[in-house]
Amino acid sequence: MMPRRRARKWLRLGRRIASHAVLIVAVVFALFPVYFIVITSFSKIPIAAITAQVLVPKVSQLTLGSYQQALSGQYPAFTSLLENSLIFAGSAAAIGMGLAAFTGFALSKFNFPGRRSLVYFILIISLFPSFLLIIPYYFMFAKLGLIDTYPGLIIPYSAGAVVFAGILVKNYMDSIPDDIEEAALMDGLSRTGAFFRVLLPLCYPVLGLAAFLAFVGPYTDYALAHVFITSSAKETLALNLYNIATTDTGASNYGVVTAFAIVMSLPIVVFYMAFQRYIIGGLTLGAVRG
Amino acid sequence: MTGVRLENISKQFKDSTALEDVSFAVKDGEFVVILGASGSGKSTILRIIAGLEVQTRGHVYIGDMLVDEYEPRDRNIAMVFQSYALYPHLRVYDNIAFALRVRKVPREDDPDRYRRRTREEIDDRVRRAADLLGIGDTLTKKPAELSGGQRQRVALARAIVRDPELFLLDEPLSNLDAKIRSSARLELKRIHEQLKQTFVFVTHDQSEAMTLADRLVVIDHGHLLQFDTPENVLSRPANQFVASFVGSPEMMFLEGRIRAANGGFAFELDPVRISVRGARAPGPVTVGFRPWDLTVAKTAGPGAFPAVVRGIERLGSSDLLFLELQGSGAPGAPAMSGVTVRAMSRAYEYEVGDSAGVTLAPDRALFFGADGDRLDELEGAPAGP
Incomplete structure (x- = not known):
């Protein structure tokens, strides 16, 4: 009796050690590049830490100079870049999320002919690389006079976001029993009212996730922005990052590039932390059994 | 308080017939139980009365009013679902108060105009309903924190608080443990006697049906087989199916x-x-x-x-x-x-x-x-x- 129980205890411990070992390796694998970027950004030597083969820099070699240069030594000004990026990504997140909520509601809770095929159609569309659309988008938006305007980028960003997020919301709403919506109808609401007062609040977790994904995509987008934005007044952080990295002389100041990248990533980190509860809830698609 | 009347109700789904020419009338203040096996169409009857489902043929009257064209929200019916269907994101208090906040009431000075209920009115009614069901101490909790029996009471309180014309209950006791179920049954009967309102209750459990019902609707494969008091259904069953379906042990x-x-x-x-x-x-x-x-x-x-x-x-x-x-x-x-x-x-x-x-x-x-x-x-x- 006893030895068997003890053996089981050891087995459990062994399993736990093994799984932690795997996780640690994965974390190191994921974080190592980030670590290099961080130490490069603080380094006095303007070459990448990886090429300098420095693993642990000495304190005397550290400086904030790269950050200073990244934030103030750029044209256009960093604040203007940040503002543009936030306008594009924020609008895309807000519009994309709003449309995704309605899309998910329609696809999940309404019975209309061709619903299933529509879901598959949307899924298939989301499999195509978005780069394919850049050229046709350009011609279309040029005709509409939307090149180098805010709507010109917000529209395709939102459209791109709503495809995936709509499916995400639909799947989540599928997990909400119809009874709950019907209870709201019996309680005196119209379908629209039931959507806004009952279903939508229940979908906050997945909408948080959808908003996050809809934000990060445009915020880090280079390809579409590069084609659509022609004036420096509308330049975004991601565009500028590339401009810093590729100087005319061909020699990049890695310290400035990495510092810029780190500052640029801060809004995403803040966004994630603010909505972490929702985003993780959305990822696990928690059942809402009352 | 009012009765409900079904007139030649038929319901056709895409490739099946759920109800075939069902007619019966529930009297004001009566407790009627619809008894049938699963898939017999008993829940469909309830959903048609509620307006959640639209009948293919026939008419539904609530009181003397023909309600065929009415949306669920315009029928002033409260429904208790088998799953209870509590709003998971709202506290018990807000679950019960929900319908009171949504529905407007006629103004005292001008009955043609409507106003929202005041916070005090709502609070008063929520607490009275909670007291009636003994769930006063759960009001600040979320549904997920409650036991099955408590959830069932919240679902009932949510229906009672509205003071509706008609109560529809879709197997509200079937998710409870056997032990609580019989006490919940008695309590439901007590509440009905206290409110003196019209109850239509769906179940597949014949002992539940026999104890609760003033009159019993026995339904099978969409056909109404008998509508009578439990005593008569037992002693004078309409046909062999009713005779074998009702009464335990079997005939x-x-x-x-x-x-x-x-x-x-x-x-x-x-x-x-x-x-x-x-x-x-x-x-x-x-x-x-x-x-x-x-x-x-x-x-x-x-x-x-x-x-x-x-x-x-x-x-x-x-x-x-x-x-x-x-x-x-x-x-x-x-x-x-x-x-x-x-x-x-x-x-x-x-x-x-x-x-x-x-x-x-x-x-x-x-x-x-x-x-x-x-x-x-x-x-x-x-x-x-």
Whole structure:
């Protein structure tokens, strides 16, 4: 009796050690590049830490100079870049999320002919690389006079976001029993009212996730922005990052590039932390059994 | 307070018929139970009354008002769902208050205009409903923190608080433990007596139906089979299906013939002879007996079926014997093996494999025709010598 129980205890411990070992390796694998970027950004030597083969820099070699240069030594000004990026990504997140909520509601809770095929159609569309659309988008938006305007980028960003997020919301709403919506109808609401007062609040977790994904995509987008934005007044952080990295002389100041990248990533980190509860809830698609 | 009337309701789904020409009228303040097996269409009836489903044919009246075209929210009906369907994101208090906040009420000074209820009005009603159901201490909790019994009470409170014209309850007790279920049943009955409002309650549990119902709607495969008091459904079932579906343990059926005898008619199935009053012609017939109308003895006397004990179920207060009837062995007598009957008896006197004798109470016999309908005019009596 006893030895068997003890053996089981050891087995459990062994399993736990093994799984932690795997996780640690994965974390190191994921974080190592980030670590290099961080130490490069603080380094006095303007070459990448990886090429300098420095693993642990000495304190005397550290400086904030790269950050200073990244934030103030750029044209256009960093604040203007940040503002543009936030306008594009924020609008895309807000519009994309709003449309995704309605899309998910329609696809999940309404019975209309061709619903299933529509879901598959949307899924298939989301499999195509978005780069394919850049050229046709350009011609279309040029005709509409939307090149180098805010709507010109917000529209395709939102459209791109709503495809995936709509499916995400639909799947989540599928997990909400119809009874709950019907209870709201019996309680005196119209379908629209039931959507806004009952279903939508229940979908906050997945909408948080959808908003996050809809934000990060445009915020880090280079390809579409590069084609659509022609004036420096509308330049975004991601565009500028590339401009810093590729100087005319061909020699990049890695310290400035990495510092810029780190500052640029801060809004995403803040966004994630603010909505972490929702985003993780959305990822696990928690059942809402009352 | 008001009644509800269904007139020739039929419901056709894409490739199945859920209801076929169902009509019945629930009186004001009545507790009506719709009893049927799963898939019989009983929940569909409820959903049609609620307006969540639209009938293919027929009309629904609430009070005297034809409500066919009304949205669920305009029917002023409260519904308790089998899953309770509480709003998971709202506290118990807000769950109960929800409908009060949504619905406007006529203004005192001008009944044609509507106003929202005040916070005090809502609070007062929520607390009274919570007190009635004994859930006053759960008001600040979320539904996920409650036990099954508490959730069921919240669902009930949410319906009661609205003071609706009609309560619809879709198997509200079926998700409860057996122990709580019977007390919840009594409580529901108490609430109905207190509110004196009209309740329509759906269940597949016949003992639930028998205890709760003023009147019972028995439904099978979309057809209304009987609408009557529980006593009548039990003692005067409309047909063989109702007879076997309602009443526990199940009724026993014997197939035989009515023959002319001694100037009258008699049902004969050797060794049993029951004189039949009211019969006009001989013919095949099925006779049913409730288990409590059978007497079991250690030996088969005259007029008793010889039987073998095949199983014993001890229920506590009474015991159930599963008996397999044997043919009488007489030449020409039908082979009876395979007919199993359930009889209430003192089971401790028997063991599996024992032989026994089963005597029927002739005046308790129910007769069913070839189409399954009960032959109301037929009455059994002890056969003369």
